[in-house]
Amino acid sequence: MAKSSKTEFEYQPLSAYFRKFILWSTGSLLILFLVLGIVQRVFESGLRERMLVSHGHGLDMAEQLINVELLRAVQDAHLLAELNDIEAFLQAPDNVEARMALENTLATFADSYGYYDQIRLISLDGMEMVRINYEDSTAHVVPVSELQDKSGRDYVTQGEQLANEEVYISPLELNVELGQVEIPYQPVIRIVERVAADIPNTSALLVLNYKANHLLNSFRSLFREDERGMLLNTDGYWMSNHERENEWGWQTEQPSLTMEDWKSPLWSAMQSNDNGLYNEGELSFSYRRIEPAGADEQTLDGRYATDLGVVPSIQNGSWYAVVQTDFSSRMDGTFFRSWAGYLLVTLLVAACLIQAFLVTRYRATRTHFIREMKDLYDNAPIGYLTFDADGYVKRVNRALVDLVGYKKQEMIGKMRLSDLLDDPGAFDLQKLKSGDQQPKRIKQRRLTIKAKNGAAIPSVCSFTPRFNGSGALVLSRCSVQDFSEQAELEDALKEQARTDPLTGVFNRRYFWELASQEMGKKGVESSPVSVLLLDIDHFKQINDTYGHTDGDTALVSLTHICAEKLRKSDILARFGGEEFVVLLPGASKEEALQKAESIREHIANTNTRLSNDVALQMTVSIGVATMPKRDIDELDELLNLADTRLYQAKDAGRNQVCCE
Numbered sequence: 001m002a003k004s005s006k007t008e009f010e011y012q013p014l015s016a017y018f019r020k021f022i023l024w025s026t027g028s029l030l031i032l033f034l035v036l037g038i039v040q041r042v043f044e045s046g047l048r049e050r051m052l053v054s055h056g057h058g059l060d061m062a063e064q065l066i067n068v069e070l071l072r073a074v075q076d077a078h079l080l081a082e083l084n085d086i087e088a089f090l091q092a093p094d095n096v097e098a099r100m101a102l103e104n105t106l107a108t109f110a111d112s113y114g115y116y117d118q119i120r121l122i123s124l125d126g127m128e129m130v131r132i133n134y135e136d137s138t139a140h141v142v143p144v145s146e147l148q149d150k151s152g153r154d155y156v157t158q159g160e161q162l163a164n165e166e167v168y169i170s171p172l173e174l175n176v177e178l179g180q181v182e183i184p185y186q187p188v189i190r191i192v193e194r195v196a197a198d199i200p201n202t203s204a205l206l207v208l209n210y211k212a213n214h215l216l217n218s219f220r221s222l223f224r225e226d227e228r229g230m231l232l233n234t235d236g237y238w239m240s241n242h243e244r245e246n247e248w249g250w251q252t253e254q255p256s257l258t259m260e261d262w263k264s265p266l267w268s269a270m271q272s273n274d275n276g277l278y279n280e281g282e283l284s285f286s287y288r289r290i291e292p293a294g295a296d297e298q299t300l301d302g303r304y305a306t307d308l309g310v311v312p313s314i315q316n317g318s319w320y321a322v323v324q325t326d327f328s329s330r331m332d333g334t335f336f337r338s339w340a341g342y343l344l345v346t347l348l349v350a351a352c353l354i355q356a357f358l359v360t361r362y363r364a365t366r367t368h369f370i371r372e373m374k375d376l377y378d379n380a381p382i383g384y385l386t387f388d389a390d391g392y393v394k395r396v397n398r399a400l401v402d403l404v405g406y407k408k409q410e411m412i413g414k415m416r417l418s419d420l421l422d423d424p425g426a427f428d429l430q431k432l433k434s435g436d437q438q439p440k441r442i443k444q445r446r447l448t449i450k451a452k453n454g455a456a457i458p459s460v461c462s463f464t465p466r467f468n469g470s471g472a473l474v475l476s477r478c479s480v481q482d483f484s485e486q487a488e489l490e491d492a493l494k495e496q497a498r499t500d501p502l503t504g505v506f507n508r509r510y511f512w513e514l515a516s517q518e519m520g521k522k523g524v525e526s527s528p529v530s531v532l533l534l535d536i537d538h539f540k541q542i543n544d545t546y547g548h549t550d551g552d553t554a555l556v557s558l559t560h561i562c563a564e565k566l567r568k569s570d571i572l573a574r575f576g577g578e579e580f581v582v583l584l585p586g587a588s589k590e591e592a593l594q595k596a597e598s599i600r601e602h603i604a605n606t607n608t609r610l611s612n613d614v615a616l617q618m619t620v621s622i623g624v625a626t627m628p629k630r631d632i633d634e635l636d637e638l639l640n641l642a643d644t645r646l647y648q649a650k651d652a653g654r655n656q657v658c659c660e
């Protein structure tokens with residue numbers, strides 16, 4: 001026969017299995033994604049924190065860079081303003097030597113510093129008096145004929161308001177030559193200092209054109225690759241932007257290239273707070289208002305600037321440094337957005353699905369198994385009863401209910417095992433509970449169950465105890481098998497083994513057993529016992545004459561006739577063939593003799609009706625032996641003695657009793 005390949009779990013309908021699988025996998029995937037979500041959130045917030053630290057660091061560096069650069073330029077202006085050559089020139093502007101001395105000094109300065117593409121001395125009415133151009137790493141003295149009128153320029157107007165040794169720092173802007181923005185762009189800041197103001201009619205403005213490219217390049221290099229650093233002027237135009245075409249909008253006739261136009265809420269935030277963070281989707285902006293070498297008394301740099309003569313009231317307003325990070329692109333570089341991360345998530349999802357499959361399969365198998373077990377328990381052909389450590393019934397099956405006649409609800413939790421036993425003490429629960437005797441299974445025991453109707457039911461019971469981790473009994477299952485029929489059969493077999501099948505009296509083997517018991521009986525040791533051994537006279541002739549069947553009838557009849565003369569305590573048995581034995585407990589020699597005589601006489605006087613209506617008259621010979629005191633070891637000899645005397649009776653002519 002082909003072996004079935006069906007597993008237990010396959011017995012479940014596929015739809016039920018699939019539904020459970022979906023439930024389990026949905027549940028476990030939800031938990032997985034919840035955990036992953038939390039992990040990602042924690043990681044993200046850490047990343048955001050690091051991003052803000054990096055932003056803050058970049059803005060600190062930017063502020064420091066701007067102040068250091070500009071204050072150094074202010075210091076340079078002071079250094080030049082102190083030159084005697086300037087004072088000498090201003091006192092005699094037409095003196096060629098004084099001019100040349102000043103031009104040389106300024107050219108040397110421009111050469112050796114390299115930060116300034118123009119160093120000029122401008123009169124208060126705006127005319128250039130001396131001008132040094134620094135181009136292609138070389139300082140050039142501009143001839144007097146090429147000097148220009150700068151009156152009306154903002155930095156000149158502002159410079160006119162300065163007191164001696166006061167400094168004005170112009171806005172950062174592209175240099176304009178002859179009305180046109182110089183190409184390539186030359187970002188410049190003009191440092192203007194009033195010189196020789198205390199000498200009447202000689203005061204002028206010392207103007208240093210600070211080349212801001214270096215400052216802007218340094219600014220750009222402060223930020224990480226995935227950060228965008230921006231520098232804006234007080235009107236929100238970019239002086240530095242990673243997209244260079246967005247820079248200098250106010251000078252390139254692109255007035256919409258402002259922060260306000262690009263990100264209006266961010267610009268509003270920048271107007272209201274000096275420092276702050278603005279988020280828009282995945283974009284994060286940190287911003288800071290910077291006073292470029294501003295004379296802000298609150299800050300160390302500001303106090304230093306004031307000391308250096310920078311006049312707060314006429315400065316050009318604030319700059320703004322902004323750093324922007326696209327958080328999603330920063331996440332792109334992390335494990336969560338890497339192929340390893342995606343692989344891990346895929347593996348985890350696969351693990352969840354496999355786990356859901358295995359759990360569903362396991363539970364389906366287990367459910368099926370439990371159902372099978374329950375079915376086996378409930379519908380077993382023998383009774384099952386489960387009881388707890390106190391002996392109370394916890395569960396019973398149908399067969400047991402049928403056997404005892406109680407309803408389930410009458411037993412469960414209400415009756416104990418002992419209530420169901422004919423002898424409540426027959427089963428020792430304590431023994432089952434004791435820790436040192438924890439048999440996995442108590443071997444079969446014969447117990448008599450007491451049914452509701454009072455019937456005693458012989459049963460075979462076996463106990464399977466279950467213990468907890470600390471060895472205490474939790475439950476025990478007891479199987480109960482009705483043994484009534486077998487018991488009856490056993491009794492019948494026992495009876496058969498004891499009796500002579502023809503006559504129904506005890507057989508020789510059982511006679512020995514009973515006689516031995518009688519001999520060993522306690523309390524009557526000194527009382528006598530007698531034995532009669534009977535043999536039918538000429539029985540062979542009866543057989544020969546009437547046939548074997550009538551012979552059998554005669555044998556049966558003899559036991560009846562005999563029994564009429566016996567007490568209840570006397571024991572009659574067939575010893576073999578036509579020979580019988582009678583044990584007379586307590587009978588003395590005289591009493592035994594008397595009993596033998598009465599039996600012999602009764603047999604001789606009683607007819608036995610055979611077939612064909614023949615009336616048979618039998619005689620018996622009897623040997624009598626008596627033991628005055630009981631001794632089990634003498635039983636054999638007692639019977640031998642009776643046998644000898646039986647033969648003596650035969651020899652003496654039969655139909656008589658011999659006792660000596």
Ligand SMILES: Nc1nc2c(ncn2[C@@H]2O[C@H](COP(=O)(O)OP(=O)(O)OP(=O)(O)O)[C@@H](O)[C@H]2O)c(=O)[nH]1
Nearest residue numbers: 535536537538539540541543548549551552577578
């Ligand atoms: N019908 C029948 N005959 C039996 C049974 N058991 C033994 N016999 C017969 O009993 C007879 C016994 O004969 P014997 O031993 O010669 O003794 P007897 O004829 O009684 O002679 P005595 O004992 O000397 O008086 C034999 O013929 C046996 O076959 C039995 O169960 N039924």
